[in-house]
Amino acid sequence: MSLDKKSSVCKLLIVDDSKVSRMRIHAFFTKHCPQWVIQEAESGDEALSLAARDQPDFVTMDVNMPGMSGFETAQMMLMRSQSIRIVMLTANIQESSRKVAASLHLNFLAKPTTEASLQQALDYLLAPAV
Numbered sequence: 001m002s003l004d005k006k007s008s009v010c011k012l013l014i015v016d017d018s019k020v021s022r023m024r025i026h027a028f029f030t031k032h033c034p035q036w037v038i039q040e041a042e043s044g045d046e047a048l049s050l051a052a053r054d055q056p057d058f059v060t061m062d063v064n065m066p067g068m069s070g071f072e073t074a075q076m077m078l079m080r081s082q083s084i085r086i087v088m089l090t091a092n093i094q095e096s097s098r099k100v101a102a103s104l105h106l107n108f109l110a111k112p113t114t115e116a117s118l119q120q121a122l123d124y125l126l127a128p129a130v
Contacts, residue, residue: 012125013056014040015047015073016089017065021113025060025089028118044068044076051077056084058125062111063090063097071100078104085129087121089113 010033014025022040029038039054041047043065051059059077063070074086088101091111101108107124109117 009035009037010058011037011054011056013047013050013059014038015059015070016062017042021062024113025118032122044070044073047073048076052080055081059084059086060089060121061086063088063092071104074106075104085125087124089121
């Protein structure tokens with residue numbers, strides 16, 4: 001996207017089984033990117049369904065969720081659309097999780113979500129694709 005993504009109409013999908021986390025992430029992006037269309041999913045299956053239908057530009061994804069993991073979900077999303085930008089926001093900060101994120105070329109940020117970590121996520125999403 002050549003336009004300023006922060007003020008453009010972009011689509012963000014927030015994927016997290018925690019309602020509180022989804023609310024916190026939603027509030028941050030609504031404040032900083034008011035033009036964005038934001039959707040929420042509480043599972044990998046729901047996320048894949050929404051992504052197939054609405055084709056989000058950006059995704060924030062938890063790793064540990066019931067059913068399909070965030071990594072499995074992210075991998076399936078990337079197989080469908082290589083242009084999608086995904087940030088893993090998770091309390092699962094083990095080295096093995098970092099390695100999986102790196103192998104999928106995903107940005108990886110630790111929870112709990114704070115203003116600073118969400119700003120890092122936004123900075124990554126808005127950065128030019130490498």
